Amino acid sequence: MDDSAARTNVEWREWGQDAFDEAARAKKPVLLSLSAPWCAHCHQMDATTYTEPRIAANINDGFVPVRVDVDRYPRVRERYNMGGFPSTVFCTPSGDILTGAGYLGVDGFREILDSVRRTWDGKGEEAGRVPRALRDGTPPSGEVRARIEEHMVEQLLGAFDDEFGGWGSDTKFPLPRTVEFALVRDRDQATRTLEAIQTHLLDTYDGGFYRFATGRDWSDPHREKLLDENAALVRAFARAYRYTGEASYRETAETTVEYLTTDLWTGEAFAASQASDDEYYRMSPTDREDADPPSIDETVLADRNGMAAGALLALHAYTDDESARRYAERALDHVLDELVDDGEVTHYRTDEEVGESGLLADQTGLLQGLTTAWQVTGAYGDAATAVADYALAELQDEDGGAFRDGTPEGPGLLDEPLYPLDTNVELADALVDLAALTGEDRYRERAREAIAAFAGAAERMGVEVASYATVASRLQSLRVFRIGAPAGSDLHRAALRVADHEAVVVPAAEGLDGEAEVVDDGEVTGTAETPDGLAELATGS
Structure with missing residues (x-):
């Protein structure tokens, strides 16, 4: 207690x-x-x-x-x-x-x-x-069509706050995955939102992002700092730096990583959160030096550590930040050693208790980190396939479709199956990556089934789940950079920088010797032997 x-x-x-x-x-x-x-x-x-x-x-x-x-x-x-x-x-x-x-x-x-x-x-x-989400069972299915992406672009335009940035007309959440969707489709909205987040939610003294603001103008922030939300913002700012070259985006990502690897670092992995304390965060830097900072929950949660590792590796991919890479690998190694058994992920483990195992959130968050690690470091492939295969075998209905959030058993309403949209989207996104990395199309097909399971409701989705449209778009059209050189080579590092963040980079790809090829929707559209040649292929110049 x-x-x-x-x-x-x-x-x-x-x-x-x-x-x-x-x-x-x-x-x-x-x-x-x-x-x-x-x-x-x-x-x-x-x-x-x-x-x-x-x-x-x-x-x-x-x-x-x-x-x-x-x-x-x-x-x-x-x-x-x-x-x-x-x-x-x-x-x-x-x-x-x-x-x-x-x-x-x-x-x-x-x-x-x-x-x-x-x-x-x-x-x-x-x-x-019984809540409606449980009572109604599986979500409404449909076809994965190009219209899903078009609808979400319309939602961006309709919901954007042109005066203050961000989406919506009251409480402002940073919505980093919506930012990433907009980076490709409406960059002005994305960058204006990132600037508002920098100005109003970033703790410029201790580091880290506050959770959200209650005012439309990003005023009155709720000052708790959660690992998963900070990780998602690191990734969004790193990707914004990749597209714009704006130094402040890189600096914001780097200072947030510094917060994660100091204040939230347990010595083995990342802690879950730091509490809110309005009085403390309103102090001047001088007064903070003499005050006790808000408490930190040092529980190592598998899903959040996977997300954090993926975010730090995204920053490393664009900047060669070696410290970010080392911390990401240490967190992944700790989770794999302590919380994973034959692909089944345990939520957390302390001296007093052990969390549930095989939760969709944990399989998904860790898989995201592992597929990013495979693209950036060339390692963790076996772990990624094991974690994914467990989810496919244990959490997806036998006839395909959406993934359950866990085994439907336990006290209270835990015996009722639940199919959460956001986690299904994140898992499908990681499965698309894994299909390209392994060359096994079964992962892509299972991702398509999960996205199709919600497609009947796509026209009712708002900007909060813009990532649904991202994955639907990737299932329609995917670019893969296959690199016939090991991770860390000049050709590989160039690919990480020139690849759109919705593309996949495959290091040490089989059948290639010292060259790279760009594959669009399964068809090779060009090859290159040098970083400059690869950049020309990527940009079409």
Whole structure:
């Protein structure tokens, strides 16, 4: 149990079947408190609402309270999230949802407690419901067509904030994958958004990016720093540098890598997050020197480390940053040694507990890092195919289609299958890379099946999932640079720099001796023996 929960007056249980069994025996509802170590509002609710003696007594007497760390239990997070954290969820002993909310103060919590008691006393288990995403099962399928990319370009144009940058008219999230989509299709939108992120979300003293801003003008940032979101922004800024040559983009990526490899480095891999602390982050640099920085959750999460390694290797590909490469390889090696068994990835492991294994998020995040590592370093091929093959065998439906987020079993709603769009997209993207790297088209076909599984809803997708259109586009048309020279050679390094970030670079490709070939949609369109010749091929000049 985390320290914040331990300081409350609530008698929290750990997530697990025992808590639901206890609720069934006592005929009481379950109170799920979804929290995160980095979440300031979660700690505030602990310090106020859950510490109030009468509320705590009411919870302890009438409910079975369960505290859930959403970073350690991603499947619970996806099924019970009420739109942010904290999430306050009341459930039946079988796990069905009675009602839920986000942050609740003392008065609001009293009202919802009374409401839940009345509902439970009146209807019992019959009052519970299963969320629509679980109830409806698999997503609407369709054909992977060029129209998907066209639709997303239209969404970019419609949602872009021309005054302040970014997409949307209220809360601003950085949306790094949307930035990457725009880098190829509307570079002005991408660069204006990156400049807003630099100005408003980058901690210029300690380093690292804050999570998002509540104001349309990027004001009032939420100052937690998460590994996965920082990694995605490193990659976006590195790729922006590749397209524009803008030194500030490279510098931003490099300073963020410095933050990741110092503040978030555990000695073996990357820590999960650093907490928000508004008072600390508003201090001057001088005052910060004498203050304790916000706490760091040193849990090594497999998916986030895979993403971080991939981002650092992307930066190395464009800049030859050797420090970034070494840290990326150390993180990958640690995860492979400690958290992977025959392709099955375990979410985390500490001295006290071991996380779930075979989660889609972990197979995907690690595979992304491994396929990037294969392109950049020429290594990690066997690990990449093992991780991918586990996902294909265990997480995709037998007749193809979307991937489940894990084995549908466990307490509460964990026995209901869930097919998350964003993780399916990321896995499909990595599988497209793997198909080019291995020469095995089966990976590309399984990626197509996953993307097609959601294509019936493509016209309803917004810019938040622009990466769906990226993968759909790559399935329609893919450029591959096959390099007949080892990783690190001049020809290979040139390929990494001239290749569009949606292309694939294959080092030490079979059948080539000291030359490179460009393959467009399976057809060789040109060969070169020198970096300059390869650049001419890439640009068509």
